Amino acid sequence: MDVSYILNHFGEEREEYYGAVAPPVFQTSNFCFKTVAEMREKLKRELETPFYSRGFNPTVSVLRKKVAALEQAEDALVFSSGSAAVAAAVMSVVKAGDHVVCVEKPYSWTNNLLTKYLSKYGVTTTFVDGKELINFVNAIQPNTKLIYLESPNSLTFEMQDIEAVAILARSKNICTIIDNSYNSPINQQPITLGIDMVIHSATKYLNGHSDVVAGVVCGTKERIMKMMAEEYMTIGGIISAQDAALIVRGLRTLELRVNRSAETTEKIISFLENHPKIKQINYPFLSTNPQLHLAKKQMKQGGALFSIVLNAEKTEQIEKFCDGLKRFLMATSWGGYESLIFPICALGASKSFENPLPWNLVRLYIGLEDADLLIEDLGQALDKM
Ligand SMILES: *Cc1c(COP(=O)(O)O)cnc(C)c1O
Numbered sequence: 277m278d279v280s281y282i283l284n285h286f287g288e289e290r291e292e293y294y295g296a297v298a299p300p301v302f303q304t305s306n307f308c309f310k311t312v313a314e315m316r317e318k319l320k321r322e323l324e325t326p327f328y329s330r331g332f333n334p335t336v337s338v339l340r341k342k343v344a345a346l347e348q349a350e351d352a353l354v355f356s357s358g359s360a361a362v363a364a365a366v367m368s369v370v371k372a373g374d375h376v377v378c379v380e381k382p383y384s385w386t387n388n389l390l391t392k393y394l395s396k397y398g399v400t401t402t403f404v405d406g407k408e409l410i411n412f413v414n415a416i417q418p419n420t421k422l423i424y425l426e427s428p429n430s431l432t433f434e435m436q437d438i439e440a441v442a443i444l445a446r447s448k449n450i451c452t453i454i455d456n457s458y459n460s461p462i463n464q465q466p467i468t469l470g471i472d473m474v475i476h477s478a479t480k481y482l483n484g485h486s487d488v489v490a491g492v493v494c495g496t497k498e499r500i501m502k503m504m505a506e507e508y509m510t511i512g513g514i515i516s517a518q519d520a521a522l523i524v525r526g527l528r529t530l531e532l533r534v535n536r537s538a539e540t541t542e543k544i545i546s547f548l549e550n551h552p553k554i555k556q557i558n559y560p561f562l563s564t565n566p567q568l569h570l571a572k573k574q575m576k577q578g579g580a581l582f583s584i585v586l587n588a589e590k591t592e593q594i595e596k597f598c599d600g601l602k603r604f605l606m607a608t609s610w611g612g613y614e615s616l617i618f619p620i621c622a623l624g625a626s627k628s629f630e631n632p633l634p635w636n637l638v639r640l641y642i643g644l645e646d647a648d649l650l651i652e653d654l655g656q657a658l659d660k661m
Contacts, residue, residue: 277345279462283527287341289334301521302326302335323504331509335517339524343482346461346530347474349494351501353508354520358457358477359385360513361491365473366390368503369422369451372398377415378424379406379436383455383477386424406436407567412444425454425471427464427574430610431583431620431639433558435567438574442470457481457611462534463576473499480611481579483526484533488519533613533644537580540647544640547651548584553597553658555636556585580642581610586661588636591621593661598638600657603649610641615650617641 277286293300307326309315322331329336336354344352355361366389370376378390380403390401404411412423423445427436438454445452453473454466460481466474476482478490493503508514515523545562548554559582560571571578588594598606604617618639642650 279346279531282342282345283530286345287338289338299335299338299521299524302329302333302517304517305329323501323509329517330512330514331504333517333520335524336515336520339515339520339527342524342527343461343476343478343492344494347456347494348465348467349474349500350497352492352494353500353504354478354515354523355491355493355508356513356515356519357489358383358455358475358479358491359389360511361475361477361493362386362455363389363393364503364507364511364513365453365475365493366394366422366424368499368507369453370394370399371421373419374399374421375417375419376401376422376424377412377420377450378403379426379429380404381429381432381434382424382426383430383457386426386455390424405434406441407434409437409440409444412441416444416448416450420448420450423450423452425452425466426458427454428458428560430458430581431558431633431637433458433560433582435560435570435574437570438464438466438471439469442466446470458579458581459575460530460534460579460611462531463538463579464574467494469574472496477611478523479609481530481534482611483523484530484612485522485526486609486612486614488522488526490515490519490523534580535577536644537642538577540645540650541578541580541582541642543647544642544651544654545582547654551655551658553587553661554584555587558583558585558637581639583637583639585634586636586638588661591635594619594621594636594638597657597661600660601653602657603645603653604640610639613644615641615643615645 306328318327339354340352378401402415404415425436442452452471454471455475457477457480473495476492478492561578598619604615607616620633620637621635
């Protein structure tokens, strides 16, 4: 299906809503019925029809159809955060006594879910360097039920060969989940490579306006409806109709935003590549990246998130660079319209980041501002170091 059609029209039942062009916000917790017979009938199908908004809500339904179509999945669920989506997806696959193989350095709260939370319920996890397929092969145990990927990860950007891991997992009847937030469905479509479930932090590219926290899981109708009946309805980490409508609005420009940010990122990387204050750039499409062939094989283009390692002796120099930037906001998250900087040296002894990262690593996100303005700003701040 054409992406622009999905973003602008697909899934919107306009004739049911007086021809409203923008989907109405169904700001209602429940739906009412005229007869017992009708209520009984609707209750039987409460996951597929308006009954109670913890289950089916028509505004949320429009968003579910769009994100599923974007990932070429049969169905999708939308949650109140990316982390809620990760937790529901993983918990829909594993039970006590099961084993998970997870790529090393996943998103911090995914790491927490596996090591601190699910471990309490008897689920064990092995973390592997995902650059080599053999590491997955060696980590698989007879009770392995899930392989969890993040390609690339969102701080150092190592990738996994998604298709190869999917083939391995299928041959052993192991479910696969990938966090595809970095790429958005515009740049990488893991279901077409054989992955079972795809997750997004919709807080990032999908909404794109830094005003909603949300998450998405895409998969087969069977997997999604089972997750809806179990994790979604039970734990109840749902998205509100208001937030769903905001994400539908954000999606209108998804392709434009992702492409524009990627273009600007290419220009900024060309500038930084030759700068004497830059020791290393971590970015899938960097010409010297040993995994460049893999990036080209499975991704359409790079995302707008990358990290740099600065040539510095002291933390103060990193601070001078970051504090000296005028056009980048210093903040966590990414995927919005605004360019951002996230210095690892700000983490201090933060408990949620347990993987040792270089103190002189700084993550940048490139938003929708003009490339020349951003380059000029980076240049003057690097000079201040
Ligand atoms: C932000 C992020 C998450 C978590 O999403 P929230 O919406 O913040 O809960 C998960 N994975 C990746 C790669 C992220 O960047």
